[in-house]
Amino acid sequence: MQPSILPVQILQIGQLVILSVPAEFTTMVGRRLRDAVKTVLTTGCNSRFGSNVRIVIAGLTNTYSQYVSTFEEYQVQRYEGASTLYGPHTLNAYIQEFKKLAEALISGRSVETGQQPPDLLDKQISLLTPVVLDATPLGVNFGDVKEDVSNSTFKRGDMVSVTFWSACPRNDLMKESTFSLVELLQDQNTWIPAYDEDDFCLRFKWPRPAKLSPRSYATIEWRIPESVVTGVYRISHFGASKSLFGSIRHFSGTSSAFVVE
Incomplete structure (x- = not known):
C-alpha cells in the first residue's frame, strides 16, 4: 500500500536550505529540483539569500x-523509472510545490498545511x-x-556488569531517554x-x-573503553512497569559507585 498524500518540507539554517522529500531522488532529479529552488531563493528584491546559498536534499x-525519476528516465523504465509511482511528471509536481514553499520562505508568509495524511495507527495489525x-x-x-558490581575498582578494558529488577521495555521505549546510563561523579556531589x-561499549x-x-531483570554491561576518564562511576537503569490494571509507573535504580583507574 502506497501513500496517496505526501508531505514536503523546507528548512532554513542561515544560508543552508534543506529540502525534505519523502522519496529517493535520482541524481538528475535532485539537480533540477535544487536549481529550481535556488532560482526562486536568489531572485527578487525581497530575497535574503546570496549566490552562496547551499541547498541540500x-x-x-x-x-x-x-x-x-525525470521524465526522460521514466520513459526508459529502468529500476528508478519503473519505481516512480505517480507517473512521468512527478518531478514537476515536486518543483511546483517547493517553489511555493521557497516563495513563502522569502516573504515570511505562512503556508496552508493542506490535506493531512490519514492516521492508520489504529488499523495496524500486531501479532506481538x-x-x-x-x-x-x-x-x-x-x-x-x-x-x-563485582569489585570496587576496575581498569580500562574490564567488563562491569550490574543486574537490576526490571520490567518489560515495551511499556515505554524510552525514545527521548535511555534504559541504561554510565555516570561520572563530578565535584564530589554531582553525577553527570x-x-x-549510543555507545558501543554499553549493552542492555x-x-x-x-x-x-x-518477573524480569535487566543486565547492563559496560566494557570500559581505553579513552575513559579516570574517576568514580556508577551505572543507572531506567524503565517503566505495568500493573495488573494497566497503569504505567516509571522507575530507576543505581549500582554502587566504583573507581576506574
Whole structure:
C-alpha cells in the first residue's frame, strides 16, 4: 500500500536550505529540483539569500514513496523509472510545490498545511503479545539491584556488569531517554552522564526467568573503553512497569559507585 498524500518540507539554517522529500531522488532529479529552488531563493528584491546559498536534499523524510525519476528516465523504465509511482511528471509536481514553499520562505508568509495524511495507527495489525503484568519478589522494588558490581575498582578494558529488577521495555521505549546510563561523579556531589546506549561499549540485556513469568531483570554491561576518564562511576537503569490494571509507573535504580583507574 502506497501513500496517496505526501508531505514536503523546507528548512532554513542561515544560508543552508534543506529540502525534505519523502522519496529517493535520482541524481538528475535532485539537480533540477535544487536549481529550481535556488532560482526562486536568489531572485527578487525581497530575497535574503546570496549566490552562496547551499541547498541540500534530505531524502526519505516523514514517509516513503519509493523513487522519483525525470521524465526522460521514466520513459526508459529502468529500476528508478519503473519505481516512480505517480507517473512521468512527478518531478514537476515536486518543483511546483517547493517553489511555493521557497516563495513563502522569502516573504515570511505562512503556508496552508493542506490535506493531512490519514492516521492508520489504529488499523495496524500486531501479532506481538501485549504486556499483561510486571512483578517483583515480595519486598523488592523495580529498579532494585539484583546483582551489584563485582569489585570496587576496575581498569580500562574490564567488563562491569550490574543486574537490576526490571520490567518489560515495551511499556515505554524510552525514545527521548535511555534504559541504561554510565555516570561520572563530578565535584564530589554531582553525577553527570558519561556513556549511554549510543555507545558501543554499553549493552542492555533484558530477560525473563521463565516465558510466562511476570518477573524480569535487566543486565547492563559496560566494557570500559581505553579513552575513559579516570574517576568514580556508577551505572543507572531506567524503565517503566505495568500493573495488573494497566497503569504505567516509571522507575530507576543505581549500582554502587566504583573507581576506574
